[in-house]
Amino acid sequence: MIKQSILEEVLGVAMSTGGDFAEIYAENTKTGAINLVDGKIDRISDNTGSGVGIRVFLGTKTVYATTTDLTREGLIACAKNAADILGEYKNTKEFNIALTAVPNIHTVRSHPLGGDIRNRIDILKSACYAAKEYDERISQVQGTLLGVDHAILVANSEGLFKEDRHVRTRIIVNSVASAMGENQSGSCTPGRGMGLELFEMYDPREVGKHASRQAIVNLEAGYCPAGQMTVAIENGFGGVIFHEACGHSLEATQVGVGMSEMCGKLGQMIANPKITAIDDGTIKNGWGSCNIDDEGNPTQRNVLIENGVLKNYMIDRLGSRRMGMPMTGNSRRQGYTYEPTSRMTNTFIDNGPDKNEDIIASIEYGLYAKEMGGGSVNPLTGDFNFAVREGYIVRNGKICEAVRGASLIGKGSQILKDIDMVGNNLATGQGMCGSASGNVPTDVGQPLIRVKKITVGGR
Numbered sequence: 001m002i003k004q005s006i007l008e009e010v011l012g013v014a015m016s017t018g019g020d021f022a023e024i025y026a027e028n029t030k031t032g033a034i035n036l037v038d039g040k041i042d043r044i045s046d047n048t049g050s051g052v053g054i055r056v057f058l059g060t061k062t063v064y065a066t067t068t069d070l071t072r073e074g075l076i077a078c079a080k081n082a083a084d085i086l087g088e089y090k091n092t093k094e095f096n097i098a099l100t101a102v103p104n105i106h107t108v109r110s111h112p113l114g115g116d117i118r119n120r121i122d123i124l125k126s127a128c129y130a131a132k133e134y135d136e137r138i139s140q141v142q143g144t145l146l147g148v149d150h151a152i153l154v155a156n157s158e159g160l161f162k163e164d165r166h167v168r169t170r171i172i173v174n175s176v177a178s179a180m181g182e183n184q185s186g187s188c189t190p191g192r193g194m195g196l197e198l199f200e201m202y203d204p205r206e207v208g209k210h211a212s213r214q215a216i217v218n219l220e221a222g223y224c225p226a227g228q229m230t231v232a233i234e235n236g237f238g239g240v241i242f243h244e245a246c247g248h249s250l251e252a253t254q255v256g257v258g259m260s261e262m263c264g265k266l267g268q269m270i271a272n273p274k275i276t277a278i279d280d281g282t283i284k285n286g287w288g289s290c291n292i293d294d295e296g297n298p299t300q301r302n303v304l305i306e307n308g309v310l311k312n313y314m315i316d317r318l319g320s321r322r323m324g325m326p327m328t329g330n331s332r333r334q335g336y337t338y339e340p341t342s343r344m345t346n347t348f349i350d351n352g353p354d355k356n357e358d359i360i361a362s363i364e365y366g367l368y369a370k371e372m373g374g375g376s377v378n379p380l381t382g383d384f385n386f387a388v389r390e391g392y393i394v395r396n397g398k399i400c401e402a403v404r405g406a407s408l409i410g411k412g413s414q415i416l417k418d419i420d421m422v423g424n425n426l427a428t429g430q431g432m433c434g435s436a437s438g439n440v441p442t443d444v445g446q447p448l449i450r451v452k453k454i455t456v457g458g459r
Contacts, residue, residue: 001026001163002052004097006072007155011095014056014079015157017087021057021317022079025294026050026070026153027336032113034120036128036143041121046113051336056082060321064339097161102291104165105284110196112147112169120145123196123204124171131175131208137219138212139178146170146191154296162296168287168441169198170430173208177215184221184404186214187389191430191441194285214371214390217402224391224406224458230366231408231451232359232394237372237429239348239444242277244377245384245412250304251330252319252342253436254379261382261413265310271416273308274352281329281345287430288345288442295331295340302328304347305416316342334438341437348445352422356448359421361397367406367456368392368399375408382412385457407457415451423448 007024014022028050035042051068052075063085067078083089112120128143150166170191177184188210190202233241246262254260262270271277281299283289290299295317303311315323316331319342332343360368368391375386388406392399410418428445 001028001151001153002070002075004099004161006075007161008095008097009072010054010075010079011155011157012092013076014054014083016089016092017083018090019056019058019083019086021157023055023154023156023295025053025055025336028151029335030113030149032147034124034145036124038140039125039128039132044117049335052078053336053339054079054082055339056086058086060318062318062339066337095157095159097155097159099161099163102162102164104291105282106166106193106289106291108167108195111149111167112195113149120196123199127171127173127204127208129208130205131173131212134209134212135177135216137177137179137216138175139183140176141208141212142174144172146172152294154292154294156296160296162292164291166193166290167195168193169195171202171204171207173211175212175215177212177219179219182219184215184218186211186216186218189430191287192285193287193289217390218404221402221404224367224403224456226456226458228453229456230363231369231454231456232363232366233369233446233449233451234371235425235427235445235447237431237444238369238449239429239446240372240375240431241386241408241415242349242446243344243347243433243442243444244375244386245382245410245415246277247344247347248377248379248435249382249412250313251344252313252315252323255313256319256322259380261380262310268310269308270310270413271305271308272419274354274422275305275308275416275419276303276350277305277348278303278350279314279330279344279347283346286346286443290345293329293331294333295327297327297329297331299329299345302330314342314344316340332437332440334440338438341435343435343437343440344433344442346428346443346445348426348428348443349422349447349449351424351426351447354421354423356423356425359423359448359450360394360399362421362450363394363397366394368394369406369408377412384412385409403458405458409455409457415454418451418453419449420452421450
């Protein structure tokens with residue numbers, strides 16, 4: 001992407017005003033998307049973006065500058081702009097870097113941006129047609145097939161020089177069901193760090209049917225009652241509740257500046273002993289996986305909570321300096337225009353000791369959250385609010401009528417203690433996580449869990 005000799009020269013300029021560390025991050029990203037609305041092609045887009053970000057450290061002070069001019073002159077000017085903010089010119093240092101091969105465990109057999117585009121259109125049409133045909137009350141179907149090819153380069157003043165490539169494929173189907181002037185929606189959005197072989201794992205027609213089934217369920221459902229109750233949260237995207245309510249509070253972005261409710265709690269029992277929570281960026285072809293993070297460090301399996309005890313945080317370079325703890329391969333960013341921060345990759349609650357059927361049977365009256373929607377959290381306080389995309393009332397240990405309009409409201413540190421049953425059907429769901437360094441792909445996951453008491457918003 002950039003010659004080694006130029007990288008070495010640029011690092012020297014970046015360090016010329018007294019910085020103690022410098023880093024170059026370059027990317028070239030190709031994105032392709034096909035959008036269908038009611039079976040017709042609405043838009044086909046192909047975009048390519050490339051640029052460089054140069055970061056200079058002095059202790060815990062950082063300066064970050066970006067450029068789209070990848071010539072030698074453009075890169076040197078960018079490095080000088082960053083260096084000038086730190087102080088006056090001292091001297092240009094010389095650096096020697098050596099390219100290190102990065103083992104790739106995320107193989108791609110059928111590139112999502114390659115081959116005949118008609119093949120991709122047929123895949124998406126198959127999903128959307130199945131969604132439309134599911135029920136006569138399905139009034140609209142929108143579908144997107146997304147492919148991303150993201151190549152990066154990282155070089156720094158410690159001699160690191162690595163290149164990597166991430167390829168991702170995702171299909172998104174959204175259905176709207178309508179009757180008597182009322183509309184309700186459903187969706188299905190699987191993705192992986194792989195090519196079109198994704199559709200050997202997920203039948204496009206089943207993706208479409210899932211979205212429409214959910215829309216019909218919500219159309220027929222009554223409103224969820226409000227109040228405190230026992231809630232069972234299903235596997236897969238149900239893991240978003242840990243991701244948002246607790247995961248962000250374990251990132252060095254918050255912990256390193258004392259803005260997290262999890263500060264100073266290493267080694268403490270912060271959760272029910274049945275809970276083990278892990279962030280693992282090494283899962284083969286995982287949606288949130290990478291071979292290296294955006295600072296060039298290998299990703300790793302990082303046990304955050306083990307049997308209820310807080311074991312570790314997710315730490316980038318700046319967080320490492322602030323906290324005096326080693327980096328964990330969690331530095332991520334949307335692209336070169338963002339300075340990296342500590343972020344989750346594939347984060348999940350691991351399988352527990354309880355049988356799934358026992359979890360439902362244990363609830364006299366409560367809510368079964370079959371699928372979770374989006375939410376928000378304040379990492380400092382841990383206060384969260386999540387929508388339930390598909391929910392059902394549980395009575396006397398049986399899943400009964402569907403309800404809509406439910407939300408879960410609580411505090412991250414409290415829900416970790418109130419999860420009192422953990423099942424054994426671990427699965428993951430895919431999402432895009434937004435934070436200080438932009439939107440990045442993340443997997444969330446868990447088995448079926450029971451929260452003994454939580455506030456449910458409804459009517």
